[in-house]
Amino acid sequence: MKRRSFLKKSAAASAAFTIVPSFVLGGNHIPPSDTLYIAAVGVGGRGGGVVRELTQHGKVKFVALCDVDDKMGAGSYALHPKAKQYRDFRKIYDNHLSDIDAIMVGTPDHTHATIALPFMREKKHAYVEKPLTHNIYEARLMAETASKQGIITQMGNQGASSDGIRLAQEWINAGVIGKVHRVDCWTNRPVWPQGFKHITQGQPIPDNLDWDLWLGPAATRPYNENYLPFKWRGFWDFGTGAMGDMGCHIMETPFKTLDLGFPYEAEASCTTIWSGDFVEADYSEACPPSSIVRLKFDSPTQGDVSLNWYDGGIMPDLPSELKDNEAPGNNGGGSIFYGSDGIMITDTYSGNPRLLPSERMKDFKRPAETIARVKTSHAGEWIDACLNNKPTSSPFSYGGPLTEAVLMGNLAIKAFQYKTLKSGKKVGDWDPYNYPGRRTIKWDGANMRVTNYEEANAWVKREYRKGWEL
Template sequence: MKRRSFLQKSAAASAAFTIVPSFVLGCNNHVAPSDTLYIGAIGVGGRGGGVVNELTQYGKVKFVALCDVDDNRGAASYKMHPKAKTYRDFRKLYDNHINDIDAIMVGTPDHTHATISIPFMRENKHAYVEKPLTHNIYEARLMAQVAKEQGIVTQMGNQGASSDGIRTAQEWINAGVIGTVSRVDCWTNRPVWPQGFKHITEGQPIPKNLDWDLWLGPASYRPYNENYLPFKWRGFWDFGTGAMGDMGCHIMETPFKALELGFPYEAEASCTTIWSGDFVEADYPEACPPSSIVRLKFKSPTQGDVGLNWYDGGIMPDLPSELGEGETPGKDGGGSIFYGSDGIMITDTYSGNPRLLPSERMKDMAAVPQTIKRVTTGHAGEWVEACINGGSTSSPFSYGGPLTEAVLMGNLAIKAYQKKEFKPGKKSGDWDPYNYPGRRTIKWDGDNMRVTNYEEANAWVKREYRKGWEI
């Protein structure tokens, strides 16, 4: 089936009737929904393979079909589930198994999350999608909308959202342990892949194990090159969302939830300058920068004005003077520092585990009551249980969508900084030491999903889709 026909068929079917889950009809020997969740998984190598393993270890699931455009990357998952049907093209999984599955897991690169997930979601299939939820803000808004309309169970794959640590941090904030928070500094050691590439024009032979056209999906066609795969795609705007997109949904999760943040109303960035030759600034707008600083501003219903500052690529925020000798902030290459009117709190990258500065204050923390229910099943298991028995998840698309939007707002500011504007009389490509890139403040109208003060940035809110891949 052609991509466009596939999407039209999916949308029409969703509008015309409600899909009755296959276990209700007794199709394919399904047992009662309280026993097993039947899953179709797309993107089962790399991180997607990790999720397949997590779901397998938790149990209560059966993988009906597995799909990956790279036979080699998907091999471990295929071996783990030898009875599952295997495909390269997710549309064939849809055609052959839409009535055999209850849910999907999507672990593909960022740029294909929405185009793969939405057709299945419109058929009332529960969805687990890796972070960041989408490649652009429009898709994040659409994913949340479709999930709400269909009433399905969803979970974004930012595992820290189900941790005890983030709940402890939230309880400390709610108890006023550090007072009113006005500033949070977040940082990561990413990228750990190459970023700042010159545009790649040279093509190479496509490996036999890879369907390159399917991997590109909605992105414009270009020749295959080994500098894109695997994992290095994160450094190209057409495919990935850079260091902030990769780690923002982990590290910003704790402040976003604990401070009840929503859409940022402003974003500003500055980035590493890339040089080629002697004193000649290279113009590589298709690649994410090697490092960046992003400043986001929020209105919190509990804290008031909150500034969130993001640092990546080896750039670090100021270290609090309250750090003791030999003490280091964060864990796993990043973290967050909360500055409150009555103290400072540091949280870790993935777990959100909090600690106070100075460290002597920690002896009093046992007195803070536990008021938020803990997740005992793990992130993937929580989703399985909610799909089977009903209930909520820690990062449903109604929450993961806005979190992803906040992260991707930072990328709008980065792209604005990368956008070169030359003085009159200067040719594009001429170096001008007094004409730095954008460094403009992006003002965001979250309700209407628009940049209000820089029209060009609105083109980045939604991507251009390759013909046949529109959503």
């Protein structure tokens, strides 16, 4: 189907509000109460991991698998040889809409919303990897669509289903460290090359890859091996940098336990990279090698909270209560909570809490368990929720705002990188000798606008390649 016809069909379907189970619409599969019939898009790399996790649950059947790279998708294709194989996700929409109950999206950040939304508008449940979207506008749209269509959703930040984050929540609720006023979060990302100059030289496109489909809504450009695989995370058109890659994992624990919501203020400092004498990298294309981002929140339970983010090898100040032989986190990152009555450290993914100084843990009596634990995996919880109409740990109503908070950090990074431009230049033009340094941006979350730096609002929503508009 042509892209134009695909969009017309999707728009027409989204205007209808009657919920009809997919097995009634001509498909030959059994009711969703017994088996969840899934189509998966982006089934190599991290997406392949999700396919394996879903497979382990048992009550699933993969109707169709899609990846623009035949080599990347090969593992999932071998795992489910009876599933139809595609490069173009639109063919799944054309051929299998009546055969599926749900969609899984494990593609690069810039295509999450483009792929998921047409199926969500057809009332298909959705599992989408973190960060939920490439920009704030898309995160808001995904959350609104999920609510409107009444579907079961889950963002792929696996720690949200862990016992550790529930334990941390119970400690915060019980006032173990009192009111929290500051959280320092950090990651060792990027662990890929980041800070490139603009790539202009094209290379032959591998036979196993459909480069145009991989680009999707992003502007057309030559293929280059510096984009794939994995390295796309460091380019603004495709990825969301170190903060986007790990923020929905590491910030998950403070965001949930402290009830943070939208930040009202953000600022950043970033390092530069040099590729010759006095030649600075073009940050209109690439994320910086490292950054510090400061977000401020007004929590209904904690009051004013400062959340500070560090990446690229930069670390926060370590509390004096941390002994020399004690690690501040794990898996290359973590969070330090500073409360009125003590300090708590949580891990990168699971959120497992511990108190400082470590002597506090010897006679510490854990608060009563008040939050139900997830008995299966993060993806498995989503399957159970779809089959039994239950809530998930990271529905888009929650994952959307978390993603928005993370991406606010990227707005602050861009505000640091780009000067206020004179007429005749577009937002993103780089002047290596005249940029503002730290700039505090004020955020009106309800109206999704930066209120004190108008140019930054151009980054709230991206420009979409013709034919790929949402």
